[in-house]
Amino acid sequence: MSSKLGRNDMCWCKSGKKYKYCHENFDSKIDHFRRLGAEVPTHNMIKTPEQIAKIKESAKINIEILDYVAAHIKAGITTEEIDQWVYDITTKHGAIPAPLNYEGFPKSVCTSINEEVCHGIPSSDVVLKEGDIINVDASTILDGYFSDSSRMFCIGNVSPEKQRLVDIAKESLQVGLKEVKPWGYLGDMGQAINDFAKENGYSVVREIGGHGVGIEFHEDPWVSYVSRRGTEMIMAPGMMFTIEPMINMGKAPIYTDKDNGWTVRTKDGLPSAQWEIQILITDDGYEIISY
Ligand code: MF3
Numbered sequence: 001m002s003s004k005l006g007r008n009d010m011c012w013c014k015s016g017k018k019y020k021y022c023h024e025n026f027d028s029k030i031d032h033f034r035r036l037g038a039e040v041p042t043h044n045m046i047k048t049p050e051q052i053a054k055i056k057e058s059a060k061i062n063i064e065i066l067d068y069v070a071a072h073i074k075a076g077i078t079t080e081e082i083d084q085w086v087y088d089i090t091t092k093h094g095a096i097p098a099p100l101n102y103e104g105f106p107k108s109v110c111t112s113i114n115e116e117v118c119h120g121i122p123s124s125d126v127v128l129k130e131g132d133i134i135n136v137d138a139s140t141i142l143d144g145y146f147s148d149s150s151r152m153f154c155i156g157n158v159s160p161e162k163q164r165l166v167d168i169a170k171e172s173l174q175v176g177l178k179e180v181k182p183w184g185y186l187g188d189m190g191q192a193i194n195d196f197a198k199e200n201g202y203s204v205v206r207e208i209g210g211h212g213v214g215i216e217f218h219e220d221p222w223v224s225y226v227s228r229r230g231t232e233m234i235m236a237p238g239m240m241f242t243i244e245p246m247i248n249m250g251k252a253p254i255y256t257d258k259d260n261g262w263t264v265r266t267k268d269g270l271p272s273a274q275w276e277i278q279i280l281i282t283d284d285g286y287e288i289i290s291y
């Protein structure tokens with residue numbers, strides 16, 4: 001692919017710069033890692049500055065949504081009300097809630113309580129009560145550009161056990177981020193998160209991971225948090241993906257609700273917690289795009 005481009009040709013990234021002043025060095029690094037047998041990103045996973053600017057506009061709305069939820073969530077409200085907040089804030093900005101009608105998902109946001117791992121469906125039947133922990137997972141499409149992040153919320157006083165799970169799940173992102181650098185392996189991050197969860201007596205969901213995001217809701221690569229150091233795709237500048245490990249208080253196995261086809265729960269019925277951020281790999285580290 002890269003060999004077809006002359007050094008004085010325009011770069012494939014559409015920067016308008018000559019290849020030799022733009023991604024030539026990038027491509028030789030990619031070739032280097034490919035020769036080592038590593039999995040490497042394709043050019044279409046590399047976001048341009050214009051795309052990044054658009055995705056950041058989308059993320060502003062996503063962050064506003066979660067800030068609003070943080071300020072208003074409390075015992076007594078229903079998850080249907082959260083869905084309404086998300087829909088209203090999103091559409092007020094001329095944006096679209098990415099979950100709505102996504103593969104048939106019926107609502108604008110995912111709300112997953114206690115033993116629900118992810119993809120919980122908002123409902124007027126579900127009333128938040130003191131002691132619940134809930135993940136609110138928001139995703140926004142603005143002008144075709146996607147943002148995706150989620151946070152945990154503790155309703156009133158929660159048990160110390162649940163509080164610790166929520167805190168460790170949040171801290172696991174920082175532990176993972178320490179391993180995020182250009183030309184590192186995604187597996188370095190995955191193993192760091194898995195090790196940290198295990199050290200704390202928890203387990204990490206294996207079947208569901210993070211994903212590339214920005215131009216589509218779910219792009220390559222798939223991002224595991226039970227992977228091994230020195231494996232999985234190389235992180236190259238311009239890649240954008242989520243870090244969103246699901247940390248279980250008990251064992252890792254999960255199942256999907258047969259009746260609604262969406263809600264994922266822990267098999268052992270113990271609580272699960274997840275925080276999600278969307279990040280960009282930069283030339284010297286990373287940037288958090290949505291949180
Ligand atoms: N926001 C979720 C993610 O992190 C995806 C939810 S898909 C939905 O990938 F349809 F359930 F919304």
Ligand code: CO
Pocket residue numbers: 148149210211242244276
């Ligand atoms: Co996601």
